[in-house]
Amino acid sequence: MEKKLTSVEIGNKRKEYLLPSTMTYYRNPVTIVKGEMQYVYDDKGKKYIDAFSAVVTISVGHCHPEVLDRAIAQMKELQHMTTLYYHPKIVQYAEKMAKVANNANPDLKVSFFTNSGSEATELAALLAKNYTGTHEFVALRHSFHGRTLMAMTLTGQSLWRHSLPYVFGVHHIPAGYTYRKPEQMTDDQFVDYCARELEEVIKYQTCGKIAALIAEPIQGFGGVICPPPNYFKRIYDVVKKYGGLFISDEVQTGFGRTGDKFFGIEHWGVKPDIITMAKGIGNGIPLGGIITTSEIAKSMTGKVHFNTYGGNPVSMAQGEAVLDVIEKYKYAENARVVGQEIVNGMKKLMEKYSVIGEVRGKGLMLGVELVKNPETKEPAPQLTLDIMEEAKNEGVLLGKGAMAGNVIRIKPPLCTTIEDAKTIVSVFEIALKRAM
Numbered sequence: 001m002e003k004k005l006t007s008v009e010i011g012n013k014r015k016e017y018l019l020p021s022t023m024t025y026y027r028n029p030v031t032i033v034k035g036e037m038q039y040v041y042d043d044k045g046k047k048y049i050d051a052f053s054a055v056v057t058i059s060v061g062h063c064h065p066e067v068l069d070r071a072i073a074q075m076k077e078l079q080h081m082t083t084l085y086y087h088p089k090i091v092q093y094a095e096k097m098a099k100v101a102n103n104a105n106p107d108l109k110v111s112f113f114t115n116s117g118s119e120a121t122e123l124a125a126l127l128a129k130n131y132t133g134t135h136e137f138v139a140l141r142h143s144f145h146g147r148t149l150m151a152m153t154l155t156g157q158s159l160w161r162h163s164l165p166y167v168f169g170v171h172h173i174p175a176g177y178t179y180r181k182p183e184q185m186t187d188d189q190f191v192d193y194c195a196r197e198l199e200e201v202i203k204y205q206t207c208g209k210i211a212a213l214i215a216e217p218i219q220g221f222g223g224v225i226c227p228p229p230n231y232f233k234r235i236y237d238v239v240k241k242y243g244g245l246f247i248s249d250e251v252q253t254g255f256g257r258t259g260d261k262f263f264g265i266e267h268w269g270v271k272p273d274i275i276t277m278a279k280g281i282g283n284g285i286p287l288g289g290i291i292t293t294s295e296i297a298k299s300m301t302g303k304v305h306f307n308t309y310g311g312n313p314v315s316m317a318q319g320e321a322v323l324d325v326i327e328k329y330k331y332a333e334n335a336r337v338v339g340q341e342i343v344n345g346m347k348k349l350m351e352k353y354s355v356i357g358e359v360r361g362k363g364l365m366l367g368v369e370l371v372k373n374p375e376t377k378e379p380a381p382q383l384t385l386d387i388m389e390e391a392k393n394e395g396v397l398l399g400k401g402a403m404a405g406n407v408i409r410i411k412p413p414l415c416t417t418i419e420d421a422k423t424i425v426s427v428f429e430i431a432l433k434r435a436m
């Protein structure tokens with residue numbers, strides 16, 4: 001039998017054999033060896049609620065039995081075949097994807113599958129360039145779109161950028177971060193300002209036309225920044241005025257996570273031209289992709305675009321099973337109900353503890369911004385780390401985000417129950433009290 005490595009041995013081997021940029025959470029990192037729906041277990045058998053879904057990737061639950069069965073059945077039959085040959089799974093899945101994307105935009109019909117969100121970002125940008133014949137882009141500050149060169153250039157946080165010759169022609173505008181908007185502005189005035197900024201950037205910093213604007217409907221790594229309801233409508237109108245496409249990065253917000261809606265952008269009443277997907281789409285299998293309109297897709301005619309594992313039969317089988325169980329168990333509705341329970345609990349805590357600056361988000365995509373003082377709003381990153389540590393000791397794994405590292409991210413799998421929600425809130429309070 002294979003010898004089990006201790007956490008210390010794993011840590012030492014990580015230092016020796018993995019790039020030093022590979023980071024971990026916690027003063028004493030946890031070794032997770034087993035997953036079961038919304039729960040994970042460490043190497044000592046301790047059970048945790050995975051309230052961060054392994055970085056927002058487990059959508060329908062760790063090792064969801066119905067999803068596993070279908071992936072394993074496919075694995076036993078044919079593990080890999082590329083799109084150079086016909087296989088039924090990829091077309092079945094693409095057809096289903098067009099159906100679920102219908103509410104976001106009935107014209108979204110044509111997919112391409114990748115292994116990751118970064119590749120999906122690259123492809124979306126390529127499509128936008130090919131279709132519009134122009135190469136300039138606008139993205140939002142606080143955004144995250146991946147780690148390849150174009151994706152890193154589009155990302156609006158220095159934390160996630162290295163010193164590189166970035167791709168030319170990418171500009172950033174303010175995100176709809178109302179908690180940190182200039183104090184004298186109302187939300188509506190702030191949205192006006194953001195839309196004006198976009199127009200000014202296009203008019204003064206580009207050739208006057210853009211290929212696309214890319215945005216996450218609710219920013220994930222940026223700290224669960226949830227814009228005011230009219231933010232995207234205003235931004236979208238400016239993008240269209242200057243001939244650009246609107247790309248919705250649904251890597252975190254897709255697949256029911258934001259509650260009720262399949263894609264996050266559906267909350268904001270604008271019709272994306274391209275959607276990028278990853279993480280929750282595969283529930284733990286390397287699967288990403290884009291969906292776009294037939295007209296935009298035509299811009300790839302006569303050009304070869306190939307991805308060795310993109311559309312692989314096992315990832316297609318798993319992806320299809322994920323779509324089916326989201327529908328079967330009404331997980332998007334569950335995300336709304338359970339998410340609301342967490343929000344209600346956190347808002348009660350906010351009345352008791354002034355370090356909770358804001359509770360925000362939708363469905364099971366929630367953030368709690370922690371500040372040293374509610375007046376100055378000075379971020380509290382150490383408190384954030386201490387809460388995470390204490391919550392882990394109490395059996396709840398939380399995530400964090402924002403440039404300052406002061407936003408707790410609560411994004412458990414969509415199968416999380418009301419009981420779990422209550423545990424998350426009570427553990428949060430225990431952790432907060434100890435951390436203070």
Ligand SMILES: Cc1ncc(COP(=O)(O)O)c(C=O)c1O
Nearest residue numbers: 116117118144145146251252278
């Ligand atoms: C919003 C968003 N876009 C893109 C990516 C990149 O995805 P991946 O890590 O699969 O390349 C991520 C996650 O890392 C993300 O959160």
